Amino acid sequence: MSTKFTGWGRTSASYATLCEPDSETQIVNEFAIEDDLIPRGLGRSYGDAAQVSGGVVMSNLALRSMGPIDDDGVVTLGAGISIDELLTISIPQGWFVPVTPGTRQVTIGGAVAADVHGKNHHVDGSFGAHVLSMRLVTPRGAWDISPTQDAELFWATTGAMGLTGMITSVTLRLLPIETDQVLVDTERFNTLDGVMASMREGDGAYQYSVAWVDCMTRGAHMGRSILTRATHARTQDVKEATLRAPQASKIVVPFDAPSGLLNPLTVRAFNELWFRSSPKFQQGESQSLTTFFHPLDGVRDWNRLYGKKGFVQYQFCVPDEEHETVVSCIDRLSSSGVASFLAVLKRFGPSNPGLLSFPMPGWTLALDLPVGPSSLPGVLDDLDELVLDAGGRIYLAKDARLAPEKARRMYPRVDDFLAIKERVDPQHQLTSDLARRLHLVGK
Amino acid sequence: MDNAFGQPQNVIVLGGSSDIARAITRKLCAARAHTVVLAGRSQQLLDTAAAEAQEYGATKTDTVIFEATHTTNAGHIVSECFDKVGDRVDLVVVAIGLLANQFEIENDADKVNEMVMVNFAWPVVALAEIRRRLVEQGSGRILVISSVASVRVRRSMYLYAGAKAGLDRLCIGLADSLEGTGVSLQLLRPGVVRSRMTEGQSPVPFTTGVNEVAENVMRGFASGERVIWSPPLLRFVFAVLRHLPAPLYRKITADR
Numbered sequence: 001m002s003t004k005f006t007g008w009g010r011t012s013a014s015y016a017t018l019c020e021p022d023s024e025t026q027i028v029n030e031f032a033i034e035d036d037l038i039p040r041g042l043g044r045s046y047g048d049a050a051q052v053s054g055g056v057v058m059s060n061l062a063l064r065s066m067g068p069i070d071d072d073g074v075v076t077l078g079a080g081i082s083i084d085e086l087l088t089i090s091i092p093q094g095w096f097v098p099v100t101p102g103t104r105q106v107t108i109g110g111a112v113a114a115d116v117h118g119k120n121h122h123v124d125g126s127f128g129a130h131v132l133s134m135r136l137v138t139p140r141g142a143w144d145i146s147p148t149q150d151a152e153l154f155w156a157t158t159g160a161m162g163l164t165g166m167i168t169s170v171t172l173r174l175l176p177i178e179t180d181q182v183l184v185d186t187e188r189f190n191t192l193d194g195v196m197a198s199m200r201e202g203d204g205a206y207q208y209s210v211a212w213v214d215c216m217t218r219g220a221h222m223g224r225s226i227l228t229r230a231t232h233a234r235t236q237d238v239k240e241a242t243l244r245a246p247q248a249s250k251i252v253v254p255f256d257a258p259s260g261l262l263n264p265l266t267v268r269a270f271n272e273l274w275f276r277s278s279p280k281f282q283q284g285e286s287q288s289l290t291t292f293f294h295p296l297d298g299v300r301d302w303n304r305l306y307g308k309k310g311f312v313q314y315q316f317c318v319p320d321e322e323h324e325t326v327v328s329c330i331d332r333l334s335s336s337g338v339a340s341f342l343a344v345l346k347r348f349g350p351s352n353p354g355l356l357s358f359p360m361p362g363w364t365l366a367l368d369l370p371v372g373p374s375s376l377p378g379v380l381d382d383l384d385e386l387v388l389d390a391g392g393r394i395y396l397a398k399d400a401r402l403a404p405e406k407a408r409r410m411y412p413r414v415d416d417f418l419a420i421k422e423r424v425d426p427q428h429q430l431t432s433d434l435a436r437r438l439h440l441v442g443k
Numbered sequence: 444m445d446n447a448f449g450q451p452q453n454v455i456v457l458g459g460s461s462d463i464a465r466a467i468t469r470k471l472c473a474a475r476a477h478t479v480v481l482a483g484r485s486q487q488l489l490d491t492a493a494a495e496a497q498e499y500g501a502t503k504t505d506t507v508i509f510e511a512t513h514t515t516n517a518g519h520i521v522s523e524c525f526d527k528v529g530d531r532v533d534l535v536v537v538a539i540g541l542l543a544n545q546f547e548i549e550n551d552a553d554k555v556n557e558m559v560m561v562n563f564a565w566p567v568v569a570l571a572e573i574r575r576r577l578v579e580q581g582s583g584r585i586l587v588i589s590s591v592a593s594v595r596v597r598r599s600m601y602l603y604a605g606a607k608a609g610l611d612r613l614c615i616g617l618a619d620s621l622e623g624t625g626v627s628l629q630l631l632r633p634g635v636v637r638s639r640m641t642e643g644q645s646p647v648p649f650t651t652g653v654n655e656v657a658e659n660v661m662r663g664f665a666s667g668e669r670v671i672w673s674p675p676l677l678r679f680v681f682a683v684l685r686h687l688p689a690p691l692y693r694k695i696t697a698d699r
Contacts, residue, residue: 014625053580053582371447371448372666376448401446402446433582437444
């Protein structure tokens, strides 16, 4: 019985057998009888990372154990627990996740596998930096790994998109918070240089920082941006210090929008409206954690707005001194006429030892692009060249179209990774459509 | 693997030396195709096509020689192509076709047999094996080159167009049979294309070059539409033409 899988971008559908193990024994059994397997969480990777056509997709959603949060904020979670579920329990107790991506709808296992980052990467690093230990089931047995115990396998697994085995549980250190609010400073910039200079100088003073860049405006205002930066509000910062769990989204996109709904015209109009509705300069505005961190979670299934053909997300990072590459990429996109919603610009701090982990110190830009315009594949191939020339790379959790030889150059430690994978998966049973497409593993 | 834009990496082309097939292969190689196996009648023509594929970015090419005159070899030829790819196959292009002057062959049973064999029977048997291999693999795409001529068969080429019509309609059902398997089949219905095959034909409206056809195919791969028309406008032209009264249709196609 085959099930259809796609990433969040809903491109490259593929069919595989779905299994949902709720115990280690079941996972071991799958490895004993099946050939091509890949773990999957809530399917928020945009491309083909969590699917394997003709193989077995192992969902982690039945791995639902949830330990108590101790006085130091340390908690052990089943890999299938989502950040949303964790926050529902932890915020009322005064704990927040140390790193959150733009959505709460990712599993803890998935967060480790993609080594996700958030708006605080410049100070706190990515998700892997806050993992104390985890349990990994591989074709060669189960392993307890941490940065001190089999660090090699730990860092080969962090960011490896599930290719070393199935993470079953993760021990994590949470962040103490006094309220469920953040204090947000907002500033509008008419140029890209302006916002980048401000981020370079000022980000250090904030725990969270992100800029939204308009990639459709050309000319003098190319790359105009809105920069929002925040820190957690303490009890004395707000009128009423509350610790409320996040609310479930009430708005749902019930069906696929017609392809082409998001075209250059509508997107430009949206960007204009959005830019103008933001304050020019505002300090200390109190916002809920949800509003600040997970604005898109307010609309369920928002990916359907892109229609049947789906969309790709393009996210790259380049070293600090290569900020010109960011400018060139936005310039290239804004003149190519492909519709792109506001892009997200961030600064990355130091990277971790994860062999396939994405972040490197410098800049990262992410943007959503609807599939459709026949010029888009070529435009993105050109951007890949710019990114490569700058010594940067593309985020595997977002990718759905990179060429294999470029992936190899962007991730020069693939061979080190494969050597460690060989130890726990000698038959190369763990593979995915992404790994096949980018020639990351033997098959 | 196919990527988000439907750009394959490992490709088989049956009828790989035809002008349309070569134009499609060039575009595929310029995108992501690195392994290309070309099958056809003439080693020399296939070698030229293979060299061209490499020039456009393929890193591994191979060729298979066959005659599409008896269906007995079809399954074997398909197997040989799959084996030569030696990896998962992302796309099989079925670009086998034979056009002849209708008036010269319509009373010659052997020639009629050849038209039906090359344009219909052989591809159908080959498709059975292609279908089996791809379904087993759980992914892949098939592109079958049909023709707008098959939408309404006309007097001046009823053997070619009729055989293509058979293939075209059969493929609609075959495509339905693939739902839920991870494999898909798309039909290409080009109008008249300037190529070796159509040399000497009288010009008709909506004639295009091979590169334009290939461009429409790439677009069709990205969108996944079941029938790719080239040029796309022909979809609407034939929506009208196919319902014209027979005497009128005979009249407007009399000299074509």
